Amino acid sequence: MRFSGERDNITSKSGEEKFMKVKLGAKNCLYPLPTTLVGANVNGKPNYITIAHVGIMNLSSVSLGMHKSHYTNIGIRENETFSVNIPSIKMVKETDYCGIVTGKKVDKTKLFDTFYGKLETAPMIKECPLNMECQLIKTVDFPDHDVFVGEVIETYVEETCLTDEIVDFAKIQPILFVMNDRSYWKLGDRFAKAWNIGNELKNR
Amino acid sequence: MRFSGERDNITSKSGEEKFMKVKLGAKNCLYPLPTTLVGANVNGKPNYITIAHVGIMNLSSVSLGMHKSHYTNIGIRENETFSVNIPSIKMVKETDYCGIVTGKKVDKTKLFDTFYGKLETAPMIKECPLNMECQLIKTVDFPDHDVFVGEVIETYVEETCLTDEIVDFAKIQPILFVMNDRSYWKLGDRFAKAWNIGNELKNR
Numbered sequence: 001m002r003f004s005g006e007r008d009n010i011t012s013k014s015g016e017e018k019f020m021k022v023k024l025g026a027k028n029c030l031y032p033l034p035t036t037l038v039g040a041n042v043n044g045k046p047n048y049i050t051i052a053h054v055g056i057m058n059l060s061s062v063s064l065g066m067h068k069s070h071y072t073n074i075g076i077r078e079n080e081t082f083s084v085n086i087p088s089i090k091m092v093k094e095t096d097y098c099g100i101v102t103g104k105k106v107d108k109t110k111l112f113d114t115f116y117g118k119l120e121t122a123p124m125i126k127e128c129p130l131n132m133e134c135q136l137i138k139t140v141d142f143p144d145h146d147v148f149v150g151e152v153i154e155t156y157v158e159e160t161c162l163t164d165e166i167v168d169f170a171k172i173q174p175i176l177f178v179m180n181d182r183s184y185w186k187l188g189d190r191f192a193k194a195w196n197i198g199n200e201l202k203n204r
Numbered sequence: 205m206r207f208s209g210e211r212d213n214i215t216s217k218s219g220e221e222k223f224m225k226v227k228l229g230a231k232n233c234l235y236p237l238p239t240t241l242v243g244a245n246v247n248g249k250p251n252y253i254t255i256a257h258v259g260i261m262n263l264s265s266v267s268l269g270m271h272k273s274h275y276t277n278i279g280i281r282e283n284e285t286f287s288v289n290i291p292s293i294k295m296v297k298e299t300d301y302c303g304i305v306t307g308k309k310v311d312k313t314k315l316f317d318t319f320y321g322k323l324e325t326a327p328m329i330k331e332c333p334l335n336m337e338c339q340l341i342k343t344v345d346f347p348d349h350d351v352f353v354g355e356v357i358e359t360y361v362e363e364t365c366l367t368d369e370i371v372d373f374a375k376i377q378p379i380l381f382v383m384n385d386r387s388y389w390k391l392g393d394r395f396a397k398a399w400n401i402g403n404e405l406k407n408r
Contacts, residue, residue, distance in 0.1 A: 005369060010360075012330055013250070013318040019330055021360040028356050029334050029371055030258060030266045030288065032378070032391060034234060046217070054234060055259010057269045058349040062234045065261045084234065089395065096402030111405075114217040126216055126223060130233055140344055140353075145262040149344075152232050156214075156225040165209060167233055167384045174236070176380075176391065180371045182399060186392030187236060187380065191293065194386045198300030201315075 032176035032185050037098055038064055039083035039114075039123040040075035046109045046123030047072055048085070050099030052177035057149055062134065064148045071103040073146050079121040080136040082150055085128035088173040092184055094127075095175055117154050124156065129172050131156040236380035236389050241302055242268055243287035243318075243327040244279035249311075250318045250327030251276055252289070254303030256381035261353055266338065268352045275307040277350050283325040284340040286354055289332035292377040296388055298331075299379055321358050333362040333376050 005022045012019065035052045049072040053065035062084055066073055076082045087095045094111045101108065113126035117133045124131040134150030141147075161171040169187055176185040209226045216223065239256045253276040257269035266288055270277055280286045291299045298315045305312065317330035321337045328335040338354030345351075365375040373391055380389040 005361075005366070007363070010319050010330075013320070013327075017317065019317075020363065021335070022363050022366065024359040024361055024371070026264060026356045027336075027359040027371075028260060028264060028266065029290065029336060029359055029361075030238060030240070030260055032236075032238065032373060032380070033260060034236065036234070053260040053262070055261070055267050055269070056232060056234055056237060056257040057259070057267065057344065057351045058257070058346045060230060060232060061346075062232065063259050063261065063267065065259070067262075086233065092396050093402055093405055096396070096398060096400065097405040098402070100399060100402045101406070113221065113223075115214050116217070123217075126214075126225075131225070132231075132233060138344070140261065140342070142262045142265075147261045152230045155228040155231040155233055157228055157233075159211070159224065159226050162209070162226065167228070167231075169235060169382050169384070169389065176236070177398060178373050178394075180373070181394070182397060183394045184396040184398055184401075185373065185394050188390030188392035190382075190385070190387045190389050192296050192300070192388040194300060194381060194388055195304060196300065196386075197388075198297055198302070198304045201297055201301040202305070 029180060031178040031180065034086065035095055035175040035177045037085040037087055037095060037125055037128060038072060039085060039125065040072045041079055041121050041123060042071055042075035042103060046114045047075060047103035048098050048108050050095055061137065061149050061151050065145050066148060067145055076136060076148050081119045081122040082134050082148065083122040083124045084132040084134060085125040086130040086172060086174055087128050089175055089186060091127060092175055119153060129158040129161045233384060235382040235384065238290065239299060239379040239381045239388065241289040241291055241299060241329055241332060242276060243289060244276045245283055245325050245327060246275055246279035246307060250313050251279060251307035252302050252312050254299055265341065265353050265355050270350050270352060272348055272350055280340060280352050285323045285326040286338050286352065287326040287328045288336040288338060289329040290334040290376060290378055291332050293379055293390060295331060296379055323357060333365045335360040
């Protein structure tokens with residue numbers, strides 16, 4: 001990633017104080033994001049691709065930003081179903097590999113055991129500790145990307161990744177992706193409760 | 205979060221092996237996601253709200269999944285600009301607070317120093333180590349959510365958060381959000397290179 005950083009003195013709104021920030025140009029830094037393996041049947045056969053440009057739109061739906069050149073897009077359009085599989089850090093080689101080679105040329109399903117759920121056409125990866133089976137509900141069109149929005153229909157998890165019946169991401173050990181340094185990162189420690197720790201500021 | 209987990213024996217595609225996964229029902233588990241403070245001018249005044257249901261659509265754009273009831277949505281629609289500010293873990297109280305109280309009733313800008321960039325109507329938070337100034341390019345409508353898609357126009361970073369001129373998320377110390385346990389998590393260690401470590405499987 002080339003750097004075009006310009007040091008700039010910025011004035012805060014009150015106009016009383018100057019401070020310095022580096023301007024990077026138009027650089028997307030909304031990271032880290034969870035690395036996923038997206039599954040779809042293409043021409044009747046399961047295929048998996050590594051996607052980390054993902055997001056949540058509303059509570060029940062996930063989005064996948066997928067370049068239009070990808071083989072997997074054909075299957076998602078055809079079946080209107082897909083899966084989002086969360087690999088753990090011990091699967092990092094297989095996960096990265098699925099982002100390097102294309103399903104047009106390589107049968108990536110040999111790396112994993114595949115299973116299907118209630119939608120019947122969304123292949124899922126047994127070895128991934130967590131799998132979400134999704135129904136395509138929307139496609140948002142960009143010049144070079146299809147953004148597929150799926151409603152989660154069923155979620156499967158390894159029993160060993162639950163703590164008090166709640167999904168425990170310390171046990172999932174997801175692979176977090178940062179584009180800026182083109183690297184995978186681990187999840188750190190849980191350190192605060194949401195909709196809670198901020199209450200301390202309420203009565204200030 | 206109530207648990208409706210059903211233990212189920214699942215048969216893999218080859219049909220030779222059975223294994224167990226717990227079915228959670230339709231449970232969104234695409235976590236962790238980065239916790240952001242989204243800035244917008246509402247009725248001519250800056251306001252900030254905590255949003256972690258975010259994503260990347262294509263390389264240059266970010267998405268914000270925001271419930272329609274939020275005050276900030278008014279400003280994003282009006283100005284067609286917003287900012288995405290990445291707070292560090294030391295700002296967790298202020299960050300959580302901005303998700304608890306509404307700008308309709310509380311002036312949250314008192315917590316931070318605000319600055320503006322080239323769009324002039326997207327307020328940004330000086331104390332956040334990273335800020336993205338965004339132009340609204342699309343709104344995806346959901347029954348209860350507006351998904352605002354912004355193109356990043358300029359990115360500002362603290363110089364101390366760069367390593368070899370690249371944004372270093374170990375120095376940013378982002379606040380990662382998990383809905384399942386309603387908690388904030390730290391980022392862990394960088395452990396592998398993307399589009400690289402998977403090459404080891406190429407010649408198998």
